[in-house]
Amino acid sequence: MANPYTKHRIRKITRRFGIRALRSGTVASFYRENAIIQVQTKMGTYALKPFFRNALLRTSTVHQMKTTAAYLELLMNSGFTYMPKWLTTRSGKLWTLHRERPFYMTEWIKGRNLEKxxxxxxxxxxxxxxxxxxxxxxxxxxxxxxxxxxxxxxxxxxxxxxxxxxxxxxxxxxxxxxxxxxxxxxxxxxxxxxxxxxxxxxxxxxxxxxxxxxxxxxxxxxxxxxxxxxxxxxxxxxxxxxxxxxxxxxxxxxxxxxxxxxxxxxxxxxxxxxxxxxxxxxxxxxxxxxxxxxxxxxxxxxxxxxxxxxxxxxxxxxxxxxxxxxxxxxxxxxxxxxxxxxxxxx
Known part of the structure; x- marks a missing residue:
């Protein structure tokens, strides 16, 4: 399957978050081939992630993204520190819509798995x-x-x-x-x-x-x-x-x-x-x-x-x-x- 995330598309999305992408590449998960896009910039490395609808729910993809963002804002405002920093778009939202697909960005966490x-x-x-x-x-x-x-x-x-x-x-x-x-x-x-x-x-x-x-x-x-x-x-x-x-x-x-x-x-x-x-x-x-x-x-x-x-x-x-x-x-x-x-x- 061809990678649907071209450099042009990635740069267009990341600019909405105030990020200028220098290099990027997709990372697979257990369930998806192109689950996360790793974006490298002069300021550091970030994760650009497409949001997919939960098929078990009857609501739309956009509605689910809005709900997720609202919950995360609650956690961030209450001082919860166990998740990566989420970036906001120029309009102040935690996500953006591109070709009918929601996307969000967080800092890229480099480290190791659970060991001890x-x-x-x-x-x-x-x-x-x-x-x-x-x-x-x-x-x-x-x-x-x-x-x-x-x-x-x-x-x-x-x-x-x-x-x-x-x-x-x-x-x-x-x-x-x-x-x-x-x-x-x-x-x-x-x-x-x-x-x-x-x-x-x-x-x-x-x-x-x-x-x-x-x-x-x-x-x-x-x-x-x-x-x-x-x-x-x-x-x-x-x-x-x-x-x-x-x-x-x-x-x-x-x-x-x-x-x-x-x-x-x-x-x-x-x-x-x-x-x-x-x-x-x-x-x-x-x-x-x-x-x-x-x-x-x-x-x-x-x-x-x-x-x-x-x-x-x-x-x-x-x-x-x-x-x-x-x-x-x-x-x-x-x-x-x-x-x-x-x-x-x-």
């Missing part, structure tokens, strides 16, 4: 800061954990139907289903039981009155430790009002590689700024245990990526189970001082 316990502690602090900062500045209610659970229950039902059909008709992935499908069913059955417990149901009702912004895509490539040691979270295209518990559970799954030290470090950093009571821990543990990768991998069984994802699941199955046991133990080992604080606040 200290990195994961800082990621935990960054997430907790995002969740607590935004909960005090929003004046709207948004989708909560309950909404996400409803979607995941639909995915679980579809997974079970595909599994039964594949086993009966000797379809592709039949062997994988026969070995691991029953374990996926056990994991989800246990999670649904925990999520239906009275204390968790009560927590989810209260959550609706405490809206917060979530990044919604915390993965290893989206977290960078800069050359001066500062942690940055990048790629804020999917920021939204949502469940902080889902955000944390997905971050644990997508960054720690099932490493016990990294898992505990991330949770430690998070609780330094936002302590979690036993019910919240139980909720996070239940969400972490859901086999979401299996649901996605089996959705399109004839695609090569599906086979690759199932192979990864097979290779990492034992570490996954051990990580789930670790988080279960963490759920039960809540410090006394947190219990006292929660009793006072209740």
């Amino acid at each position: 316990n200290e990195d994961f502690e800082e990621l935990g602090r960054a997430l907790a800061t995002l969740h607590t900062t935004s909960s005090g500045i929003l004046d709207t209610k948004g989708p909560s954990t309950h909404n996400q659970i409803r979607i995941w229950k639909i995915q679980d039902r579809l997974f079970r139907r595909r599994m039964n059909k594949a086993i009966q008709n000797h379809e592709r992935n039949r062997k994988w289903y026969k070995i691991y499908g029953k374990y996926c069913k056990r994991l989800t059955d246990r999670a649904w039981a925990n999520l239906n417990s009275p204390e968790v149901v009560d927590l989810l009702k209260k959550e609706a009155n405490r809206p917060a912004l979530i990044h919604n895509d915390i993965t290893s490539p989206n977290v960078i430790i800069s050359e001066n040691g500062q942690l940055f979270i990048i790629d804020w295209d999917r920021v939204k009002v949502g469940s902080i518990y889902v955000d944390l559970a997905k971050a644990l799954m997508n960054t720690t590689q099932f490493n016990p030290d990294f898992i505990l470090a991330l949770l430690k950093g998070y609780e330094e700024r936002r302590p979690l009571d036993q019910t919240e821990r139980k909720l996070i543990s239940s969400l972490y245990g859901l086999p979401r990768e299996a649901w996605h991998a089996t959705q399109f069984p004839h695609e090569s990526r599906s086979r690759e994802m199932l192979d990864i699941l097979k290779k990492t199955w034992d570490p996954r189970l051990k990580a789930m046991d670790l988080i279960d133990e963490w759920t039960k080992s809540i410090p006394k001082e947190i219990e006292v604080v929660n009793e006072i606040t209740d």
Whole structure:
């Protein structure tokens, strides 16, 4: 596929942000070939990013870009420091429209990936800061954990139907289903039981009155430790009002590689700024245990990526189970001082 971002087009867009591009080149992501344009100038290096519509939402691309920019302005005005500096256009906006596609620019963060316990502690602090900062500045209610659970229950039902059909008709992935499908069913059955417990149901009702912004895509490539040691979270295209518990559970799954030290470090950093009571821990543990990768991998069984994802699941199955046991133990080992604080606040 030809690169759609010619030098002329890039220079025309960057000029709107007061930037004169000297050199530029595209960088691929896991999902897109030309995901980011790296722009070099006399003043430094910047990231020019096209904004793509979230197909799960019914709103237009421009509406989604406006909403994203509004959330980011709230965070910047509240002093949130864990994201790159966003550039403004000459008209003062955080984005511009070119050929019906929104674009935005940020500083380019050069650095390394998450490597040490200290990195994961800082990621935990960054997430907790995002969740607590935004909960005090929003004046709207948004989708909560309950909404996400409803979607995941639909995915679980579809997974079970595909599994039964594949086993009966000797379809592709039949062997994988026969070995691991029953374990996926056990994991989800246990999670649904925990999520239906009275204390968790009560927590989810209260959550609706405490809206917060979530990044919604915390993965290893989206977290960078800069050359001066500062942690940055990048790629804020999917920021939204949502469940902080889902955000944390997905971050644990997508960054720690099932490493016990990294898992505990991330949770430690998070609780330094936002302590979690036993019910919240139980909720996070239940969400972490859901086999979401299996649901996605089996959705399109004839695609090569599906086979690759199932192979990864097979290779990492034992570490996954051990990580789930670790988080279960963490759920039960809540410090006394947190219990006292929660009793006072209740």
